[in-house]
Amino acid sequence: MKHEVRAIPPAPRRIRLRPLLAHRWPLLAGGGLLTIGGLLIAWLMFLQSGGKMSGGPRLDAGPTRRVSGTLATVATATRHLDGVERQAVEYTYRGNLGEHSVPLTNRCFVPAGSWRSGDTVEVEYLADDPNVSRIVGGILHLDGAWLRAWFWIRGLVLPGGALLAAWLLGALRLRAVLVHGDVAVGAVHRVTPVRWLLPEMVAVDYTFRDHHATWRHNRHWVRVHGTLGSRLRSQMRSGDYEEMPVLHDRSRPRHNRMVLPEDFLAMEPIELLGSELP
Numbered sequence: 001m002k003h004e005v006r007a008i009p010p011a012p013r014r015i016r017l018r019p020l021l022a023h024r025w026p027l028l029a030g031g032g033l034l035t036i037g038g039l040l041i042a043w044l045m046f047l048q049s050g051g052k053m054s055g056g057p058r059l060d061a062g063p064t065r066r067v068s069g070t071l072a073t074v075a076t077a078t079r080h081l082d083g084v085e086r087q088a089v090e091y092t093y094r095g096n097l098g099e100h101s102v103p104l105t106n107r108c109f110v111p112a113g114s115w116r117s118g119d120t121v122e123v124e125y126l127a128d129d130p131n132v133s134r135i136v137g138g139i140l141h142l143d144g145a146w147l148r149a150w151f152w153i154r155g156l157v158l159p160g161g162a163l164l165a166a167w168l169l170g171a172l173r174l175r176a177v178l179v180h181g182d183v184a185v186g187a188v189h190r191v192t193p194v195r196w197l198l199p200e201m202v203a204v205d206y207t208f209r210d211h212h213a214t215w216r217h218n219r220h221w222v223r224v225h226g227t228l229g230s231r232l233r234s235q236m237r238s239g240d241y242e243e244m245p246v247l248h249d250r251s252r253p254r255h256n257r258m259v260l261p262e263d264f265l266a267m268e269p270i271e272l273l274g275s276e277l278p
Helices: 002-007 017-022 025-052 055-061 149-180 227-238
Strands: 064-081 084-097 100-111 120-126 129-135 182-194 201-209 215-223 243-248 256-258
Touching: 002 243, 017 025, 017 149, 025 149, 055 120, 055 129, 084 120, 084 129, 100 129, 149 243, 149 256, 182 227, 182 256, 201 227, 201 243, 201 256, 215 227, 215 256
Parallel strands: none
Antiparallel strands: 064 084, 064 120, 084 100, 120 129, 182 201, 182 243, 201 215, 243 256
8 A cells, every 4th residue: 555655747747638527427417417408408499489480570560560460269268478368369351362362360379358259459560471460469470488488598508507516516617626636545444335426436435634633534436347446346245344545625625636646647757957067
């Protein structure tokens, strides 16, 4: 073990990327899935709403014509939107297509009230496209909140971003420990398998003395398919626990990690500058 402690490269160390990616990887995986999935769904909702709901803004922009129409059917069920109870109605009217007046039928949502089939209503339609119409005071589409992009951004993207931020903070802390941390001797007390998790991992429970000779205790997960994980699993099976190197942050010793010399990249050779000695 003393040889392994001496074999830990001096700070600043060159570290591998895998330990950083594996650190609290459920946060990375969950945050990535929520963020990417939420952005994709939000983009799809944005596209469909931009196409389906463009009739309303077009009518608002005009120019429009107004004619009298007749209610054909009135839905009894109502739906709540933006503080207003609305119901669906179907109506008929005549619109001008070029020089001809043709009968047309359309649907929209109107504020809930005493609407009855056969009632006369005022209809507005686009002057250049009479198929786009609505009853004056009505709206063309009544969508639930889940059909809007912001619903998915708030429900998936923001929580996913929070998980990614938590993972990134942990990864940066681990990088600081691995690159600049002080070396100590850790005593392994217990190694237990982490169930229901792939790739296989074990939890190592250990103590060590920091640079102030204060006893510190910690527990973290280690991938089984690695040098450190294999060593720890062998100790778990035999019940004979060894002392292992531990790196800890000098200013915040609670941030620490059990390591092996194999976890680091070889140091680059230092080139001597200047002319050769005679």
